[in-house]
Amino acid sequence: MTIIENAPAPTRQAPAAVNITSGHLPRWFPWALLGASVAASSAVFGVIAAGGGGFDVTGAVITGVLLFLVLIGVISTVVEGRRKATDRVVTALVTIAFGIAMVPLISVAWTALQNGIAGLNAEFFSSSMRNVVGEGGGALHAIMGTVLITLAAAVISIPIGLLTSIYLVEYGRGKLAQGITFLVDVMTGIPSIVAGLFIYALFALLVGPGVRMGLMGALSLAVLMIPVVVRSSEEMLRLVPNELREASYALGVPKWLTILKVVLPTSMAGIVTGVTLAIARVIGETAPLLVTAGFTASMNYSLTDGRMMSLPVFVYTQYMNQGIPAEAYVNRAWAAALVLILIVMVLNLLARFVAARFSPAKSR
Numbered sequence: 001m002t003i004i005e006n007a008p009a010p011t012r013q014a015p016a017a018v019n020i021t022s023g024h025l026p027r028w029f030p031w032a033l034l035g036a037s038v039a040a041s042s043a044v045f046g047v048i049a050a051g052g053g054g055f056d057v058t059g060a061v062i063t064g065v066l067l068f069l070v071l072i073g074v075i076s077t078v079v080e081g082r083r084k085a086t087d088r089v090v091t092a093l094v095t096i097a098f099g100i101a102m103v104p105l106i107s108v109a110w111t112a113l114q115n116g117i118a119g120l121n122a123e124f125f126s127s128s129m130r131n132v133v134g135e136g137g138g139a140l141h142a143i144m145g146t147v148l149i150t151l152a153a154a155v156i157s158i159p160i161g162l163l164t165s166i167y168l169v170e171y172g173r174g175k176l177a178q179g180i181t182f183l184v185d186v187m188t189g190i191p192s193i194v195a196g197l198f199i200y201a202l203f204a205l206l207v208g209p210g211v212r213m214g215l216m217g218a219l220s221l222a223v224l225m226i227p228v229v230v231r232s233s234e235e236m237l238r239l240v241p242n243e244l245r246e247a248s249y250a251l252g253v254p255k256w257l258t259i260l261k262v263v264l265p266t267s268m269a270g271i272v273t274g275v276t277l278a279i280a281r282v283i284g285e286t287a288p289l290l291v292t293a294g295f296t297a298s299m300n301y302s303l304t305d306g307r308m309m310s311l312p313v314f315v316y317t318q319y320m321n322q323g324i325p326a327e328a329y330v331n332r333a334w335a336a337a338l339v340l341i342l343i344v345m346v347l348n349l350l351a352r353f354v355a356a357r358f359s360p361a362k363s364r
Helices: 029-050 057-080 082-119 122-126 140-171 174-188 192-206 214-238 242-250 255-282 287-292 311-320 326-357
Strands: none
Touching: 029 057, 057 082, 082 326, 122 140, 140 174, 140 214, 140 255, 140 311, 140 326, 174 214, 192 214, 192 287, 214 255, 214 287, 242 255, 255 326, 287 311, 311 326
């Protein structure tokens, strides 16, 4: 038996660097290729513009992106294989779609901020348009009207929508549940003006033609909110595992108490998020409030006594009924639009906070 002495110890080789020679593209390569493609496209469009035409920024960007898609597909196929190349092209398409979707959102937000910030001052938040012609005045009556009408709509629609979703998930069976689901789906897609006309026609029969009040606006918004609350709450309730219900039943807890103590707390984060998003969806409606609540230049804190102004209607009336100087009316319209956007943004942030704070994983 021979013993090999002084045999060199095995050495571990360092892994190959991540580069083109190892069959993988570096992480920075797609971004560098995108920048080079846009730069090359811009150079071509610059040459064309030098010949007498103007420089087309949109055309240069679109051409550069298309060139990038072709190049990343070809280069990735050669270096990494067809499967990885397909993944890179699809990832690029998804990223481009996200960027395209963000362009109008950022544009609207920036335009509203740029044009509306000049009109935001202490007077705008502390006074109404009563006896104001031209410059001055504010939107306090519209802000209060929006808060009161939306709050009343939420008080009306949230219990109805939540109880309907509980019935559909926990009790509904057969044709009745199918009929309710069908009607909810139909109501989800109805135009907002139809809801306003429905409430106006109903009150015209009950009270008399020509009546307008904040309660009518709240009811029209509630008609729009209820199907959204039903669908969002229904989906959240269906996500609750049946094992939780069965464990509660095994302990002798009745069904109504199981729903109250087990099902609702488990799905509460999603339900609150859906309700908040439903409120944010209807708070900017203009058409139904024009028909039902009308518009006024004075403060009105009563939902059942006279016309009530809201922020969307305030924006519409200020822009459409411009006086002298016209700039003052346009500035007030942009300022009110900015305030409305900020309210919607706060509601969305609140929905995210509630979802993160009260989710089952965070509440343990």
